[in-house]
Amino acid sequence: MNYTDSGKTISHRAVALARGPAVAEPDVDAPFEVLREAGVPVRVHAVREGAAVFRAGERLSDLHLVASGVHKVMVVTRDGREKVLALRLRGDWLGFDGIAEGRHVCDAIAIEPGEVWSVRYDALLEASVDRPEVAALIHRAMGHEIAGDRDSMMALYTLPADARVAKFLAGWLDSLSHRGMHTDRITLKLTRAEIGNHLGMTLETVSRAFSRLVRENVIRFVEGHHREVHVPDVEALRRFVHSAMVPEAATVH
Amino acid sequence: MNYTDSGKTISHRAVALARGPAVAEPDVDAPFEVLREAGVPVRVHAVREGAAVFRAGERLSDLHLVASGVHKVMVVTRDGREKVLALRLRGDWLGFDGIAEGRHVCDAIAIEPGEVWSVRYDALLEASVDRPEVAALIHRAMGHEIAGDRDSMMALYTLPADARVAKFLAGWLDSLSHRGMHTDRITLKLTRAEIGNHLGMTLETVSRAFSRLVRENVIRFVEGHHREVHVPDVEALRRFVHSAMVPEAATVH
DNA sequence: CGCAGCCTTGAACAGGCTCAATGGGTGTGG
């Protein structure tokens, strides 16, 4: 294990207190409830910034439910290039990539201090037997990951660079609002290079895209900070994405 | 249902005969065995070319195990553009995309006459309870889809056009050999436009990529047919992909 | 035979990449 502190099994009452922010849509918290009610043994781990929850090549022993923080899922190729595949927040699972082969194929790294609930995969399978809601939970989470990857993929090589960045922001806003967090001012946890890597473009292009979004009054940066984004009108942002999606279909009657 | 003929539940002994080609690696046939041995009720459907196994928006009732034929999984956007997300062959599952929301988000279309084993999703969940191997089967299949999408995604916006086409071919060859089919001469089931769509490029670029691969003696077309590809040396093909993957890392000592 | 799809090839264009210079913010040490 490569967490900061050794996880120990603690009472579910206690971990229930170790929650994230106050207001959130029910389905974000649902997995926590299900695990608690089903009495599945959970170990809570704090993960410090930059630490790995797991790394490619390690045997899959646990699945991890993100309780707080932001985690990036990435692969690194033999020649050292990295690729950020996804960002995961509270309520998302980490580790499904390892189920097929019994071994992880990605790294999961915290990009801010966070906390995960780790559940032994075999314990989860066992619990699934007499707790259908646990089985359903995992299925839905995996299905979600499959369907989600779909349209992020779709977006990625359909949209031009500017719109791709805009969509990234819009998606981030969705994630936050879905978890009951403020969406007017957001703090990017990633450098331009990392964003670019995630979106399949260079850091310069990301920078230019941001500049363009500012010029078009779709976003604004907080005075002097390149990471503090203010989005006055989420709809405007979304419109920006859509306008780029259908280059001239709009002019066709 | 939008198959050609109405599916009817038949004995497992009978469907066992309705197999695909002769020799195949064990894990391709494994899911069929597991379903049969667990006594999960299966309906076998013939799917004619161009027919849909399911379409986006339909309620998820069944998962479908491909017994034969090639199926494309695609999404179509509101404005009518399509995107081919994946191709599925014998042993692959169709329908996981619908688990999260209970509704399919993709279309699954046969691109050649084929056959699927349809299993009610709830029956599968039920069977999972006292048949852990069924649960494991589904988990592994979903995990596989998650991990697989990962690196197809990775490849897609990392590689230049030529290499992308080469990788597509190599992947296709792998799929075939993995299922015990001949790999020296393959028949593309897709038009240049569809391949391009799948790989995120235009049909002209696909065509040029093929021409280049021919010029470099990595592949050859059967006299007068643009769809019959002869691959004399699979390793050469793979080398072509890798050489493009690491543009100058090879020259760095 | 003639038409319709599909494929190939060429030429001009464009979006994003590379290379390169500049600037601001932060942190460290004098």
Place this chain on the structure above:
DNA sequence: CCACACCCATTGAGCCTGTTCAAGGCTGCG
């Protein structure tokens, strides 16, 4: 407190890959 270094971000100029537009060829089918 200032100076310097380092990292990150911005911006510009030129290039290159893949797109777009356009013309033609091949195959199969009515």
